[in-house]
Amino acid sequence: MEKLVGDDLQEGMIKWRRDLHKHAESGFLEMRTASLVAPYLESLGYELKWAKDVMKAEERMGVPSEEILDAHYSWAEQNGADLDWLPKFKGGMTGIVATLQTDKPGPVLAYRFDMDALDIQEDMAEGHMPFENGFASLNASKMHACGHDGHTSIGLGLAKALMDNKEKLAGTIKLIFQPAEEGTRGAKSMVEAGVVDDVDFFIAMHLGTGVPTGEFIAGNSGFLATTKLDVAFKGVASHAGGKPEEGRNALTAASSAVLALYGIPRHSAGASRINVGVLAAGSGRNIIAPLAEMKLETRGETSEINDYIRSQALAVLNGAAAMYGVEVEVDIVGEAKSSMPSSKLVEDLAAIAEESPYFTKVTAWSTDAAGSEDATYYMERVKELGGSATYCIVGSDLAAGHHNERFDFDEASMPAAVDVLLRSAWNLNNK
Amino acid sequence: MEKLVGDDLQEGMIKWRRDLHKHAESGFLEMRTASLVAPYLESLGYELKWAKDVMKAEERMGVPSEEILDAHYSWAEQNGADLDWLPKFKGGMTGIVATLQTDKPGPVLAYRFDMDALDIQEDMAEGHMPFENGFASLNASKMHACGHDGHTSIGLGLAKALMDNKEKLAGTIKLIFQPAEEGTRGAKSMVEAGVVDDVDFFIAMHLGTGVPTGEFIAGNSGFLATTKLDVAFKGVASHAGGKPEEGRNALTAASSAVLALYGIPRHSAGASRINVGVLAAGSGRNIIAPLAEMKLETRGETSEINDYIRSQALAVLNGAAAMYGVEVEVDIVGEAKSSMPSSKLVEDLAAIAEESPYFTKVTAWSTDAAGSEDATYYMERVKELGGSATYCIVGSDLAAGHHNERFDFDEASMPAAVDVLLRSAWNLNNK
Amino acid sequence: MEKLVGDDLQEGMIKWRRDLHKHAESGFLEMRTASLVAPYLESLGYELKWAKDVMKAEERMGVPSEEILDAHYSWAEQNGADLDWLPKFKGGMTGIVATLQTDKPGPVLAYRFDMDALDIQEDMAEGHMPFENGFASLNASKMHACGHDGHTSIGLGLAKALMDNKEKLAGTIKLIFQPAEEGTRGAKSMVEAGVVDDVDFFIAMHLGTGVPTGEFIAGNSGFLATTKLDVAFKGVASHAGGKPEEGRNALTAASSAVLALYGIPRHSAGASRINVGVLAAGSGRNIIAPLAEMKLETRGETSEINDYIRSQALAVLNGAAAMYGVEVEVDIVGEAKSSMPSSKLVEDLAAIAEESPYFTKVTAWSTDAAGSEDATYYMERVKELGGSATYCIVGSDLAAGHHNERFDFDEASMPAAVDVLLRSAWNLNNK
């Protein structure tokens, strides 16, 4: 078995990855990233679409405010963005789809790569490899702590490798570069824009997730469906000593809601979760609180279970508001489905991975709970329309867990990922 | 100063009081009582009205069930009721108004006497006077523990004394015998039937309340407005282990409501109260509770404050039901207002009481909080229509506090009450 | 394949079952039942132990009060109990172990049969077979609605069949007749008395549970561990209007606890449950509630998960009491473990059942959640000491679900049960 990724490409991916890591951009702010991804793909010969041609703006969830979008645009301008491409991604429309039309007929195969970082302050301390090697994030309180810098670099490496091997390929290959996977906010906007409506095979991938370097999992079925909700209770302030009866207390409404939310009954069909992670209420010690804001999330082993928890949660929120005579506003700022990979594709992909020299252990199926993922939007759409879909894991030794301030992955897993994905393109579309 | 109550009348009142005490009947069950009161008043020459002519049936609150009404009717038949009159009070329509039209023109003056006992088991033990003297209640779990047996007897005594002194009186005198003062359930039905719409002077009285024998208070202003509410949350049962998601939990809805009810903000204009005294929910340990029933009450130093607490409580109850997807039913089973006695009448009555040989101390005003009283319904109606009203206290040494199972009052206070009320009739209507 | 149960035994079992059904006795009240079971087993030649020789009195949970035990003893006296044996079971010590020592050496094999009925009022209506055939329960509000009347009859039938085939058997066979399986209250007292400490093979069985007549499941692994708790919050009464600050409110403490109990976080290792099925608090509308009583239960997919939920629940209960300045008392009135059947025994038993002419479908394993079962106490003890244990299901068509007032099972499943259990005794002890 021959490694399909040469040293040059391997080094290129490391360079890209470190540049992206140093300029971490969180959900819908991937403007600098997109402005560099797009011209490279164009230079390779891909047909490109971006922004509103591959995203429905109104289907994005949890988009930052105009002020933040504008401020970040300026930051990108001053931090190495491609100034020709940057304006195309203004306002957080940072999705890109690159298409390679081969000369042979065949199926449509799509790969998804997510590009966003997290709102975490990277650890600037000895022993943290990105810091020691000078590529820790320059963007304060933003950090690639989940490996999407690696995913984007793998996407670019795959793009290069596919084009280098174009004559061996068949059908159509699409590379989807997606914003805002964190918080499960971005996929829906691209799916609703139709980017996978013609797709026969869909593959999403993730580095790490507890799987060590040298291992590969072809089908991960453990994603929980989830909904992320921002809630605001709006009451009326009054002086708590002087006129307690004139207030409408948003803080007590929120407290009542919190207790009832955690008390939503378990579902007999499988695991469910609910969490109110953040609550901020009130303005002064002696004022009846006029405002209480909560960040909460629901999860379910299946989309149906998550729907049950979410609908109970909405009843709780509305009821709590009514109890205390306050208003409540609920925004859905993220949502993902559960999705089962397609059996045949999982088995085929496992067999393909067995051919790769990078992996010493290949597993077809994993049911490890791996949180939530909005790749499930693509998977469900593709399967609905008759295609096959899977979510695979490329093992990578980690310095610390995902979302930790000292997260780092093993860069050697990037050529492994390109190798197996390139093999999948050859194999699946030539059958 | 001459005592206006002769020995015969005094002994008669004691006899009546002990008979009523022995046959205690609680709210809207005063059928035996009414069946004995009515023919006596008729025999004296009063013009009588009763039942639906002096009560609006639908304005009664907290009426016992048909089963209880029927069972008690049978009890009354077998325990000495006047069988000619008993049928007239069937179904709990036990109010009576007796009118004396004097020969002289003058104002309309009304006195209110309440007739009901409490749902308390009388103490059958040494040292409790009614037990030792053989007139403890024969009616299990019913007891005259607030002195209304005395009030009724005073009403009959006053009726006799007025008729004996008819030639000295002027105008019109009405004696109102009311059911169901406990729980503040009966007055509204008589007021809404118009029994005080023509009244110029209204006097309600109470024995005891902490005031010793020999003292008199002409105007008590300390009554809290109150509302009594029965609440039922109705959910859906399900097996808590097998199908927790199929239940709609009435018990958690009630628990949430309880916490929010106690948390209703204080009112800056004066004292308020709320209490959930009873909560009963659920049918089995492993069943999601389909039903939760609560008994609660609100109070306010003024009717406005009570209205505020009650309206907040209703919002809480409805909101809690919505939170948990259950239904809620709320019945108002009692209600009383706050009411300030009329100044001139209080002062006049105090001056009249100074003439009575029974009292060694007369006080015009008291603001002692004395719980709630539905006599306030009459008072507010009379004042609205331009008349004057008061609530007076005839002191009486007590063996134990009101509503205690060993309650007993000093029977010597009965002639004192008749004396001062008779003097008030002479005085007020002849001015 | 030959049926091992003759017509006589089949008819005998039906007669027993109908007699037991007609005289339903709930947990620890199985005095009449035991008084009939014991002499029959003795007459067959079994060596008998009972009451304190097979039960630790203090390890029983949820024992009825002395009044109830005494009253039921009288009922049993008057309703056909064996008056020689009845006194031995006084006070709810109703467990029996019958031992058959064969002539050949071999392992110790034990079977568990539960004898108790439920606190349910049987439906006395057309279409309910026991009613139509004159054997509906004479004991008001007690009903065999889970089939333990059948289990007891199967135990007696097996006793007869074993003795009839004694010469073919090896080792020792123990028949355990247990009280109070409902509420998982009785097993622990027998296990702690050591009744299975010498056992090599342990088999418990249940009729029905959704499995139709003609089917058999050799190993059910779906039992949830559970704890049943009775809780009393004890506060101080005071007049809610007059002295609200003097009360210590047990009702609010309970309400706070309820919300926190339902909010105990899910466990990532598997399913958990909590339910407060019953809450009764307070004495009067205008009294701060001095007492609140709750019935609650916890469950877990494993004993560890149940332990987690229970320990969190205890923290909640103690904390809620502290919040409101009240006392709390917690009684554990039932408890069961989760338990995984022994693989080899399950497979052996499935193979044995394949030999029985009564079954058209045999399944080795089922993981269907089947609530909780205190047979798990025996299973865990036997496995701890090196033996094997399983819980098998003998299919039986049901007229209505378990614990329903119209529950009835197919009596044809009784000989099927005896057949397979007799085969297991032959087979397991002769290997």
Add this chain to the structure above:
Amino acid sequence: MEKLVGDDLQEGMIKWRRDLHKHAESGFLEMRTASLVAPYLESLGYELKWAKDVMKAEERMGVPSEEILDAHYSWAEQNGADLDWLPKFKGGMTGIVATLQTDKPGPVLAYRFDMDALDIQEDMAEGHMPFENGFASLNASKMHACGHDGHTSIGLGLAKALMDNKEKLAGTIKLIFQPAEEGTRGAKSMVEAGVVDDVDFFIAMHLGTGVPTGEFIAGNSGFLATTKLDVAFKGVASHAGGKPEEGRNALTAASSAVLALYGIPRHSAGASRINVGVLAAGSGRNIIAPLAEMKLETRGETSEINDYIRSQALAVLNGAAAMYGVEVEVDIVGEAKSSMPSSKLVEDLAAIAEESPYFTKVTAWSTDAAGSEDATYYMERVKELGGSATYCIVGSDLAAGHHNERFDFDEASMPAAVDVLLRSAWNLNNK
């Protein structure tokens, strides 16, 4: 009647007041203020004590952090503080007592003036007099919105007037300049340092409070006792999806506490209040919240009622922590008592005010609820030691309510205050 305040002094006070307003300093940050007050009083001939000689550092409540204290010290250096005096007030020890020993024997008379501003952003808009006249606060988010700039200026004006009239005075006169009245945080530290232990007459004053220019109230008895509490619940974070059972949820503990705090029963002896004005909990949507912080306050019509509410609140906080297995820390960051002015002093002061040409209406007593005041600490100490104390109101027309961002008072009330206080010094000490 002659006005005792000349034009020069009146203009001087306006100048001072505007300078203080422009350089607003909140509680314990009154370093610039104190650095200007002290040398002026010294220049007039007063004997001065300050910082640890008049304050117990550890009895201060709600002291800002070291960072804030240091940063503000720098601000004061750069904004006109007296650089000789400024170091004496470092670290927030900003209290000053100036004593005038007259030549005649007589009682000790003390006046209290508070110097602190509020954490409010002043309105920078047309129509707001301080903004239009160029003396709106330069210190961002700090504003004299309660008139303490006026109080300090009155204190300085009185100091000048007393010294100008020294020959007419008797006994000893103390002027107390106090930090951090807002939040009732500063008085206790000065009282505990003994500054009024020798005082016979104590007078505190306030401008405005709803009383118009030209009116004077000699004794305000409506202050509520209060306690201000900062609470932190400290739990354990965990991933809400992955390991919910490993967290200890501070947010739910706080929510439970909030509901129970608002539910603390009313007190029959008088008004009470409780408010949780601010709650901030949690770090991320999908993290079990490890920290929840609350700002709350209790109030009572008497110190006893406040003590009752506070002790119930502490039980709630500890119980809620126990329920959820978290720690709780409670800091008392402010406290004030209720205090009844001394009758004789109130009447004397009212008679004195009648002599002042500035007042057209003088009232002896007011019971208007006026929030809470830590002047009550001095009052209670003085009365305990046998002296007399009062709290008087000098009327002043207001542009907007106290603590409003557009608050402004009528500067004409400053000479009125000096006039009546100077008269009180003459009168009280010469009797």
